[in-house]
Amino acid sequence: xxxxxxxxxxxxxxxxxxxxxxxxxxxSAPRVIEIAGNDQMQYTVTAMTAAAGESLKVVFTNxxxxxxxxxxxxxxxxxxxxxxxxxxxxxMMAKDTDYIAPKHKDKVIAFVxxxxxxxxxxxxxxxxxxxxxxxxCSFPGHFMIMKGTLxxx
Ligand SMILES: [Cu+2]
Numbered sequence: 001x002x003x004x005x006x007x008x009x010x011x012x013x014x015x016x017x018x019x020x021x022x023x024x025x026x027x028s029a030p031r032v033i034e035i036a037g038n039d040q041m042q043y044t045v046t047a048m049t050a051a052a053g054e055s056l057k058v059v060f061t062n063x064x065x066x067x068x069x070x071x072x073x074x075x076x077x078x079x080x081x082x083x084x085x086x087x088x089x090x091x092m093m094a095k096d097t098d099y100i101a102p103k104h105k106d107k108v109i110a111f112v113x114x115x116x117x118x119x120x121x122x123x124x125x126x127x128x129x130x131x132x133x134x135x136x137c138s139f140p141g142h143f144m145i146m147k148g149t150l151x152x153x
Pocket of ligand 1: 037041071072073074137138139142146
């Protein structure tokens with residue numbers, strides 16, 4: 001009986017710790033990063049940072065007023081080592097697939113498709129391994145200016 005009581009008190013002493021560990025391990029809501037594109041062909045954020053494995057939600061808004069066909073914007077995060085010039089050049093004609101050339105689909109980590117004026121899209125993904133990753137708008141003619149980096153530590 002005494003042994004049993006001892007065990008109970010041990011459990012009582014240990015369980016608060018166990019519970020807080022469980023809570024810490026539960027998946028947390030993604031961290032939201034807001035970014036916009038405008039009629040001047042600019043991203044409002046050109047550098048993002050994250051921790052490897054971190055859950056991120058990128059909310060991308062086109063804050064411009066020009067028609068989608070003339071000044072649409074997307075947000076595409078590319079794998080490390082991707083030839084950004086080749087990706088963007090080949091994607092320029094890929095209107096039906098959000099300006100992501102099908103042959104380069106495997107180079108995309110995450111993306112928000114082309115947004116017209118005052119429209120938003122979002123994507124949730126897990127930050128990749130440590131490194132520097134480029135993101136671009138692949139709408140024809142935009143990638144030279146509309147670009148940025150996600151640095152994962
Ligand atoms: Cu753009």
